[in-house]
Amino acid sequence: MSDFNRTDFTNPSTFILLGIPGLEAAHIWISIPFCAMYAIAVLGNFTILFIVKREPGLHGPMFFFLCMLAVSDLVLSTSTLPKLLSIFWFNSREISFSACLTQMYFVHSFSGMESGILVAMAFDRFVAICHPLRYSTILTNSVVAKICLTVVLRSGILAIPYPLLARRWPYCRTNIIPHFYCGHISVVKLACADIRISSYYGLFDLLSVIGMDGxxxxxxxxxxxxxxxxxxxKDARLKTFGTCISHLCAILALYIPDLFFSLMYRFGHNVPLHFLILITCVYHLFPPVLHPIIYGVRTKQIRGRLLQLFTHKKT
Incomplete structure (x- = not known):
């Protein structure tokens, strides 16, 4: 095991993740709700993918976007939570520099992808409500494929500078990251160089993606x-608005924790570090847990298919 307190080195090959500093004695207990939430997220999103794949009537634009959201939730939560649990359970704190940069890329890429998918779903609701007779001619398979490709390319390209910038800095202070994953700012703060370009790019990416998508x-x-x-x-208005409830709930589940997390990190200077990291853990799990629950409960086709599966199992 590496010495967690070493500081005399240059460009280390590994970093040390501390998990949630200050709460080491409670790591095992903290792991229980996070493990349960991760299991719910994985099971819920795989269930969404399974139902949409098996049900031909769900092979439409809205459900293709929903599948993209489920895949994004799975990748985003799996990029960070297994490592967090390994820290809690096995004290496995080391992560190689290349693995750290890979994790950084996946977290930032799929976070941006989730936001883009919600924009695509908003466009789907706009066409379905404002141009219902032209829905099938506007949202053709080729248009849906182009929207999906645009969302993936945008998030993938915008996330590339994060690991590239982190790789270029010299590291000579410490290899200890007081966090449970390799966030961009958490890593570059360890560099012995002027990292303002990294900070500026992170702020630009946040404001441009959230601002444009919002x-x-x-x-x-x-x-x-x-x-x-x-x-x-009134009944027609309520019924039509009801088709948007799931999407609005998904937006709130993503953007409210994101906004709260960003504000806390930038302005919560007097907030204890362990509280900020706990908020980050919740932020990484909250949307992946809530999205399948929201769409499973609110979407009639998915809810009906779920009920069919359970009733077949009982009989």
Whole structure:
């Protein structure tokens, strides 16, 4: 086992992840709810993928986007939580420099991808409500494939500078990361160089992705609400708006923890470090756990298929 306190080195081949500093004595107990949440996230998202694949009636644009969201949730949570649990259970704190950069890329790439998928789902709801008769002609398979490719390429390209910038800095202070995963800022803070370009790029990426995606979602829902309010009866308005509830809940499940996490890290200077890291853990698990629950409960087709599976098993 490496000496966690060594500091006299240059560009280490490994880093040491501390997990949740200050709460080492409670790591085993903390691992229980996080392990349960991770298991729910994996089971729930695989269930969504299984049901959509098995049910031909669900092979439409909205459910393709939902499958993308499920895959993104699986990759995002699996990029960080298994390592966290290995720290809690086996004291496995070491991570190689290349593995650290890979983890960094996957976390930032799939975080941005989730936001882009929610924009695609907002566009799907806009077309379904504002142009229902042209839905199948607007959202053709080729259009859906282009939207999916755009979302993947955007998030993948925007995440490339994170590991590239982290790799270029010289590291000569310490190889100890007071966190449970290799976040960009957590790593580059260990560099003995001026890292302002890394900080500026991280802020640019956050504001551009969240700002642009938030703008497109807001425009879509402005048009959706205008179309809903033009409907003749209250029942029709409620029924139509009800088709958006799942998507709105998914947006809140992603953006509220993200906003809270970002504000806490930038302005919560007096907040204990272990509390900030616990918030980060929740942020990485909250959307993957909630998304399949939201769509499983709120989407009639998925709920019906789930009930069929359970009733067949009972009989």
């Amino acid at each position: 703008f497109f979602i807001a425009v879509s829902y402005t048009q959706i609400l205008r179309a809903i309010f033009r409907l003749p009866t």
